[in-house]
Amino acid sequence: MEKLLCGVDLGGTKLSVGLVYPDGRIFDKITVYDHAAKREEAIVNYITQLISQVISKNKLSESDLEGIGVGFPGHVRYRDGYTITTSNLKGFKNFPLRDSIRKSFSIPVRLDNDANAQAFCEFKFGAGRGYDDLIFLTISSGIGAGIVLNRKVYRGITGTAGEFGHTIVDPDSDFECTCGNRGCLMGCACGLTLPARFRKKIAQGFKTTLPIGNEFDFSQVNGKLIKQGLDIDDPVSKAIVTECADYIGIGIYNIFQVFNPPIIILGGGLMNLGEFYFSCIKRKFYELARDMIYDPIEIVKSEAEADAGLIGAAALLLE
Numbered sequence: 001m002e003k004l005l006c007g008v009d010l011g012g013t014k015l016s017v018g019l020v021y022p023d024g025r026i027f028d029k030i031t032v033y034d035h036a037a038k039r040e041e042a043i044v045n046y047i048t049q050l051i052s053q054v055i056s057k058n059k060l061s062e063s064d065l066e067g068i069g070v071g072f073p074g075h076v077r078y079r080d081g082y083t084i085t086t087s088n089l090k091g092f093k094n095f096p097l098r099d100s101i102r103k104s105f106s107i108p109v110r111l112d113n114d115a116n117a118q119a120f121c122e123f124k125f126g127a128g129r130g131y132d133d134l135i136f137l138t139i140s141s142g143i144g145a146g147i148v149l150n151r152k153v154y155r156g157i158t159g160t161a162g163e164f165g166h167t168i169v170d171p172d173s174d175f176e177c178t179c180g181n182r183g184c185l186m187g188c189a190c191g192l193t194l195p196a197r198f199r200k201k202i203a204q205g206f207k208t209t210l211p212i213g214n215e216f217d218f219s220q221v222n223g224k225l226i227k228q229g230l231d232i233d234d235p236v237s238k239a240i241v242t243e244c245a246d247y248i249g250i251g252i253y254n255i256f257q258v259f260n261p262p263i264i265i266l267g268g269g270l271m272n273l274g275e276f277y278f279s280c281i282k283r284k285f286y287e288l289a290r291d292m293i294y295d296p297i298e299i300v301k302s303e304a305e306a307d308a309g310l311i312g313a314a315a316l317l318l319e
């Protein structure tokens with residue numbers, strides 16, 4: 001049997017550990033949701049325990065695996081295998097995550113930013129198959145991205161390249177990003193901005209047709225509610241989605257100017273807002289790029305499913 005790849009998707013809400021075939025199909029996985037409150041060492045122990053569990057549960061041994069790939073939701077020093085910082089978990093400031101996991105196993109361990117892993121997953125198995133270069137952007141509660149150039153992830157000197165979520169698109173914005181700067185693409189257009197945008201629209205006198213009462217708790221506004229709004233033609237939801245999509249359009253216009261890539265792939269939970277959102281993003285992009293486009297650029301939705309993080313982490317071993 002061809003060796004399996006072990007993937008670890010360490011997220012802020014979900015921790016998935018799984019075995020993946022070299023063609024990207026999942027062999028088996030274990031997912032837990034009770035890790036985020038733990039400290040670094042406890043999370044490392046949890047991860048090693050889950051890896052051992054998924055191996056023994058399938059009557060396999062370490063020698064049946066090519067290695068372990070770990071996707072981390074924050075900045076990573078790639079060569080050294082250290083995490084730099086994250087807004088999704090406690091701690092992990094300059095933490096040797098790769099070697100902390102590696103000391104329990106005898107197979108290689110790779111650690112990278114989760115969006116880099118997903119970008120490589122798109123290149124190997126997803127919407128970017130057949131392209132030598134691509135840019136991947138994931139838009140959900142945060143905004144992450146990855147760059148594939150010449151069939152390899154481009155990481156920069158430290159490993160933090162491709163953090164388009166923290167490029168500044170509106171320095172005068174009311175929205176502060178989790179990084180502390182004002183007007184980051186992520187600060188302006190990620191899922192976390194939806195409650196504040198909704199509250200602001202209502203305060204400005206816009207009327208929503210969503211069935212919310214007077215006592216409505218605006219912190220409950222999320223992508224799902226806004227999608228319900230779009231489905232009933234709610235003017236507030238449409239206005240918010242247009243504003244957020246415009247920022248993403250500006251973001252991918254900037255990416256176009258820097259990289260001139262043949263394809264930009266958009267993934268993440270907010271893409272579930274559907275065609276209205278996607279078409280607003282593209283409209284803004286083409287409005288800005290106009291006749292500067294010569295070769296066509298594909299702007300497409302990710303083909304990856306909910307396990308993209310896990311498969312991407314495993315795919316790091318194929319790079």
Ligand SMILES: [Zn+2]
Nearest residue numbers: 166177179184
């Ligand atoms: Zn930022």
